[in-house]
Amino acid sequence: MARSRILNAAAGGLFLATAVVGEAAALDGKAVFAEKCASCHNITGPASTTFHGVLQRKAPDLFYAGSKFQREWLVRWLQSPSRIRPSGTMFLNHLVTEDGKDRIDEGAVKPCASRLSAAESEAVADYLMTHRDAKMRAGVVDRDKKFSTSRALQLFTKQYPCVGCHRVRVRDKETGGVSGPALTDASERLNPDWVYARIENPQYWDPKTWMPKIDLSHEKREILTLFLVSRK
Amino acid sequence: MNRLALSLGCIIAAAAVAMADGQTETVEDTYRLYCVQCHGTAGTGQGINQTAGGLAVSARDHTNSVEMSKLTDEEIRRAIAKGGDAVQKSELMPPWEGVLSAKEIGDLVALTRKLCKCVAAK
Structure with missing residues (x-):
């Protein structure tokens, strides 16, 4: 009886694992990125060359993400984004000045709002890892x-x-x-x-x-x- | 006539490239991008790396006319270009000559004089 429960659980786990892999294989990382990430991140390059362009940057550039990041970290982070830059992507956009002192407007600095599923994260991580800098x-x-x-x-x-x-x-x-x-x-x-x-x-x-x-x-x-x- | 038109065309094209390269940025923009992170929006030395980070040595208060008037323009230029270490100050002040042009550094020196409302030491 106990043995059959274990077997059932194992079979269930196997089914789940297969389902996740199957979904990942079916997902197009480029399409997921376009839908859930591209409104804030620059994936095509080049980086802005002007001060005013940098002020308008909403999130870090990702056109060299494959050179910058470790894939396993991307897969985890995309499912549960946390804040990496304490003063936001561009610190000047999140400052409050009082009595000559600057402070970070904490309410204005938010982590990435897109949360991807495990399968989406695998697909987007694969897509991002293809964006490598040729000269590095x-x-x-x-x-x-x-x-x-x-x-x-x-x-x-x-x-x-x-x-x-x-x-x-x-x-x-x-x-x-x-x-x-x-x-x-x-x-x-x-x-x-x-x-x-x-x-x-x-x-x-x-x-x-x-x-x-x-x-x-x-x-x-x-x-x-x-x-x-x-x-x- | 054709040559004149060609010359004018070249000048206009060069001006367009210069604008696209961000040459229209002001010294205030330069100060905001590179200096404000430590020296603060008001130039008082109370940027976020000071107020939230806690620098081991405080960033200089550019509005302090007493302290700023003790410095020559060359000392300020050298501090910006070569970093704090080059003028016996904190290494937390980076050398900016790898990023900023001589003209941009000169403009920043002039801006610090506006902020302190003071003149250079002789």
């Missing part, structure tokens, strides 16, 4: 390479201004600014080679980003990347 070098960073956390912290928080704009978690404590995306979950979210390329030339990806382009050695860029892609 792959295999530059070996994420398993050993590095000194104290040296990375010295670079990130003392020698260079990274921590001024980006939040990270160090030994269970969050620190850092809010005008850039939080990097607290970078280990699961970002492709190490893209992090390296973004540090190397922020304006290549977004000509009007408010991230400075700083001349760093390969060794420093590599250690910053290894530090960031170990954040969780």
Whole structure:
């Protein structure tokens, strides 16, 4: 009796798994994206080259999403979007100034409103992963390479201004600014080679980003990347 | 005649490209895009990276005429171009010469003088 219940449950599970895979196979990621994502995200490129264009950006550009993200993270996030940028896609659109002090208008910063089903997320993640930057070098960073956390912290928080704009978690404590995306979950979210390329030339990806382009050695860029892609 | 028309055409085309490239952006736009995140909308050093992030060293208050009048224009230019480290100030001030042109940096120096309502130290 118990055995037949287990068998039934197993058969049910198998049926469910098959159904989900079947639905994913039937879904067209491009069509789902067009319906649920394209009104806010730029999937065709290029990035805006003007200040006023950047002010109008509603959500991050995704025309190089396949170079930037890890597929598994996309699949999870698309089903349950959370806020990554504490001050929104463009911080200037979410400011309140009182007595000469700026603060973030928290009510104006909302996570992505589209919530996809598991099957839709698989299909859209596949579609996004096809949008790769042709020039980005792959295999530059070996994420398993050993590095000194104290040296990375010295670079990130003392020698260079990274921590001024980006939040990270160090030994269970969050620190850092809010005008850039939080990097607290970078280990699961970002492709190490893209992090390296973004540090190397922020304006290549977004000509009007408010991230400075700083001349760093390969060794420093590599250690910053290894530090960031170990954040969780 | 044809040559004149061609020259005019080139000038108009060049102007159109310049506008499309965002050359019409003002120094206030430049300040908003790059400086306000730390120095704040009012230039008081109370941008969101200060008020919500908590910078280890506060961003400079560009409206403080006492402090700003101690600086030469060259010191301000150098701080913007080369970063805080180059003028014995905080490394949290990035070098912007990789992003901004010499003219844009010069315009920002002039804007800080407007914000402080003060003149440069000699």
